[in-house]
Amino acid sequence: MRRPMCFPRTRKLPRGSRSLPNSTDRDSTRSRRRDRNRSTNTLLRRRFTMKRIAIVLTANLLVLLSGAILCAQETTNSKTVTYKTVGEKELKIHVHFPPDWKAGDRRSAIVFFFGGGWNSGTVGQFEFQAEYLAGRGMVAARADxxxxxxxxVTPDxxxxxxRSAVRWMRKNSKRLGIDPKKLIASGGxxxxxxxxxxxxxxxxxxxxxxxxxxxxxxAMLLFNPVLSFENEQMLTRLGENKHLARKISPTSHLHKNAPPALILFGTNDRLKVFGDEYWKKAEEIGVRADKYIAEGQGHGFFNRPPWRERTLIAAxxxxxxxxxxxxxxxxxxxxTTEQATVGRRKVHPNVGNWPELFKPNLSNAIFTQGVWTVEDGVLTASEDQAIWTKKDYDNFVLDLEFKTASGTNSGVxxxxxxxxxxxxxxxxxxxxDDYAEKWAKSPDTWHCGAIFGHLAPSKSMVKKPGQxxxxxxxxxxxxxxxxxxxxRIVSMDMSLWTSAKTNPDGxxxxxxxxxxxxxxxxxxxxxxxxxxxxxxxxxRNIKIRELR
Structure with a gap:
């Protein structure tokens, strides 16, 4: 460590030397001390001056650098402006322009809205998509x-x-160089x-x-959207206000002149029921509603490669x-292959230390004696009767293995x-046994892995009988x-099944x-x-882990 600068100390006299100097020595000492102090003060002034110069140079350099940074930002053809003020809150819209954009253009435009459950989220979510589409010639905006x-605030x-952001874009169409009749709305x-x-x-x-x-x-580009508030789960977000819920339920307002849409969902997304309902109604009334399905993907799949790029190609x-x-x-x-992406995710848990659901002697089970038996760790039944746990479970993960015969129909x-x-x-x-003709021809909600009668599996994954x-x-x-x-073949939110007669998909x-x-x-x-x-x-190997 560099020693801090300080004034020089008066040297101690060695033991045995004169305790006080004579007058001549005293004058000489004073003279030397003045010289040292004068030299030290000069050095301090020089160092202070150099430090001030360094500070000024650094400040100037930072100004130059910041100017360079600002110039660099300006060359990315993007601009941020306030489109609306609510109280003291300024809502910004970030606009990306094509490289060859000029005032007076009449380009197609798109505005993106980020996700976050109406509770959180960031306007930066669709930056990748906005920059890409600007590169393809559109004016692309991201609205806060x-x-x-x-x-x-509540979702309404x-x-x-x-709606204010869309109006702002149309009102400022000349300033933005866009055609107000070529506006696309998008969001996730x-x-x-x-x-x-x-x-x-x-x-x-x-x-x-x-x-x-x-x-x-x-037109609309809708990435795994919520399309209705007219169900029990969504109504709670609006204080059970059904009139308000209908006002913000797009599927309820779908009509023959509605704009065309591309709706993108993963098969494992519990919100896909909204897409199913919208697609069905659109088909009935003759409205274009293109369907993009990502096999085995859950909610928000479009945010990460390779699905980010794949969905952009579809869009x-x-x-x-x-x-x-x-x-x-x-x-x-x-x-990056889809298989490699899926392979990195754990689908089945490590159950090495998990307890058995049923003891080997079935002493913690409820069943009709003689119907259920265990042999070499394999549990089976001779009649159509169920076996039950003695205790109730709420939050848990159940992991097991099963083997079918030709025509098996059972369940967990x-x-x-x-x-x-x-x-x-x-x-x-x-x-x-999905290979049996009887069950293969049954409704999809009867196939292996389905929530029986309610939600079909995304695909049939059961092995042939005997495996x-x-x-x-x-x-x-x-x-x-x-x-x-x-x-992963099923993801269900039970709160969406509000009817005992029809599923959310109709x-x-x-x-x-x-x-x-x-x-x-x-x-x-x-x-x-x-x-x-x-x-x-x-x-066999029926294991359970209770969740806290």
Whole structure:
């Protein structure tokens, strides 16, 4: 460490020397001391001057650097402006311009709204997509809006801001160099909901908005969006206000003149039911609603490679088909295979230290004596009767192996509240021989891995009869996830099943399942169905871990 500069000390006299100098020595000492002090002060002044010069030079350099940085930012053809002020809150919109953009252009434009459950999120979410589309010749904007965690607002206020942003873009079309009749609305999750709400002619409106300016876009790009608030789960976010819920439910306002849409979902996304409902209604009334399905992917899949690039290619082609851009997509999909991506995620847990659901002697199980037996660790039944746990479970992960015979139809039962009449008073995850003609021709919600009668698996993963299958069922409150043989195949939010007659996608529920899952308790016994439909079933390595 460099020693700090200080004034020199007076040297101590060695022992035995004169204690006091004579007058001549005293004068000489004073003279030397003055010289040293004068020299030291001169050195200090020089160092202080150099330090001031260094500070000035550094400040000037920082100014130059900051100017260079600002210049660099300006060359990226982006600009941030305030599109709306609410109280003291300024809402910004970030606009990306094409490299050859000039004033007076009449280009296609797109505005993105970020996701975050109307509670959080960041305007930076769609920067990659905005920059890409600007590079393809569009003016692309990313709009901020109020959210609950920062501004204490409910979803209807988020919708107000989104509609204000669209109006701002149309009002400033000349300044932005865009054609107000070539505007696309886009967003992800809650942001997808906001984008879809711009197509509603009469919805919630912000005070001071020019209602003569339409919010209806010419097209929509919707990444795993929420498309309805008219269900029990969503209504709670609006204080059970059904009138308000309808005003911000895009599917309810879908009509024959609605703008074309590309809607993108992963098969494992619990919100896909919204897409299914929208697609079905659009088909019935003849509205274009293109479907993009990402196999095995969950919510938000479009945010990460390679799906970010794949969805951009799909969006590019969709917009080109409508005449909003020309040429082929220029984005390149990374050399990361879907299989490698899936392979890095754990589908089945490590159950080495997990306890058995049933003891080897079945002393902690409820069943009819003689029906269920265990031999060499394999559990099977001779009749169509279930075996039950003695205790109730609520949040847990159940992992097991099963083997089917030709024509097997069995199941894993959770949240059972009535063992005598368990079918309408539980949730059954189906086990079936999908290779048997009888079950292959049955509804998809009867196939292996389905939440029986309610939600079909994303794909059939069961092995042929005689082979062991790995099954993992995760239950936490109203969320049920199912994985079969290394593949996630079901993700259900029970609160969306508010009817006992039809599923959220419009398909019919078997009449013997006469209670809505949204009302069903999320605790109860766990059971295994026995020899149903005359075909046997075998289980082994049945492990459970309770979740806190």
């Amino acid at each position: 809006y109020r959210v609950k965690s920062r501004d204490g 206020k988020c919708v107000e801001d989104a 999750s809650a942001g997808g909901h906001l984008a879809a709400c711009t197509m509603i002619a009469e919805s919630v409106e912000a005070e001071g908005d020019d209602l003569a300016i339409s919010t209806v876009p010419q 590019d082609k969709f917009l080109a088909s409508l005449g909003f851009m020309e040429g082929e997509p220029t984005v390149t999909v990374p050399e 039962v959770v949240y059972c509240t009535d063992m005598e009449n368990w079918i309408p008073n539980s949730v059954e995850i189906q086990i079936a 062991w299958n790995r099954f993992t069922v995760r239950c936490r409150d109203r969320q049920i996830n199912v994985a079969l043989n290394g593949q 398909s019919e529920i078997p009449p013997w399942l006469n209670k809505p899952l949204s009302k069903h308790p999320t605790h109860g016994r766990i059971g295994l169905q026995g020899k149903h439909a005359g075909a046997p079933i075998w289980f």
